[in-house]
Amino acid sequence: MSTSMSAILGLIFLGLANASVFLMFKLWGYPFDKETHKSEAPPSLMLLHRLIGYAYAILYVFMMWHMVPRLWNYQVELPPRTVAHLMLGITIGVLILVKIAILRFFRHF
Secondary structure, rough: OOHHHHHHHHHHHHHHHHHHHHHHHHHHHOOOEEOOOEEEEOHHHHHHHHHHHHHHHHHHHHHHHHHHHHHHHHOOOOOOHHHHHHHHHHHHHHHHHHHEEEEEHHOOO
């Protein structure tokens, strides 16, 4: 993958993250019925938030699929910028897995 394509995908990744967060802030403003566990938020916005989340996760996997093999191109030790990217990438992956686990298995929390 070229450098410009990597930068474009990174900006799309950042844009999806911001869109998801700010859409969730809007959705939190709607009343929530605790007895029926149902929000009064528009279903179309809930679906949009879910689709943005899927796109974010798919883009994460795609970028990791192309970035991790590039680690073996380094001959000696990893430069600090690469270590920082590696730590951030692993952290984002762990957070995505925790979020999926909460949404799928621990919804009662």
